Amino acid sequence: MKKALVLIVVTMVLFFALSGVALAATPQDIYDDYDDNGRLDGTYTDAELVAYLNSAYVHQYGEPTVLTELDSIVRSILSARDRFPFTGFQIALFVIVALALVGAGVGLRRLARRQS
Numbered sequence: 001m002k003k004a005l006v007l008i009v010v011t012m013v014l015f016f017a018l019s020g021v022a023l024a025a026t027p028q029d030i031y032d033d034y035d036d037n038g039r040l041d042g043t044y045t046d047a048e049l050v051a052y053l054n055s056a057y058v059h060q061y062g063e064p065t066v067l068t069e070l071d072s073i074v075r076s077i078l079s080a081r082d083r084f085p086f087t088g089f090q091i092a093l094f095v096i097v098a099l100a101l102v103g104a105g106v107g108l109r110r111l112a113r114r115q116s
Helices: 002-023 027-037 046-053 056-061 064-080 088-115
Strands: none
Touching: 027 046, 027 056, 027 064, 046 064
8 A cells, every 4th residue: 555655756746847848838839829819829938939930840841921920029029037046935945834834843852852
């Protein structure tokens, strides 16, 4: 039973750790999104947009007029993103983890003093 539980936990951790890569937009997806109706409808991360700009495949086989327009749009999106690198949720999570670690350290220290 314990081995099955460990296997399930390891599988879930690997699934959640690696699923972001599998669900990321490819440069072709970004090109197709713009080519569909002349605007970017999806929300793309900076890494996905940079990957589009660095994609030799899309720039080799894509329509040149679409590529020039889309390249300028992607560059303007990337230059306009001046954001703090962390969201409020991430900062709150950091604080909670730090407090939990400090609390665990204090608790272990008190437990060690009682036993000695």
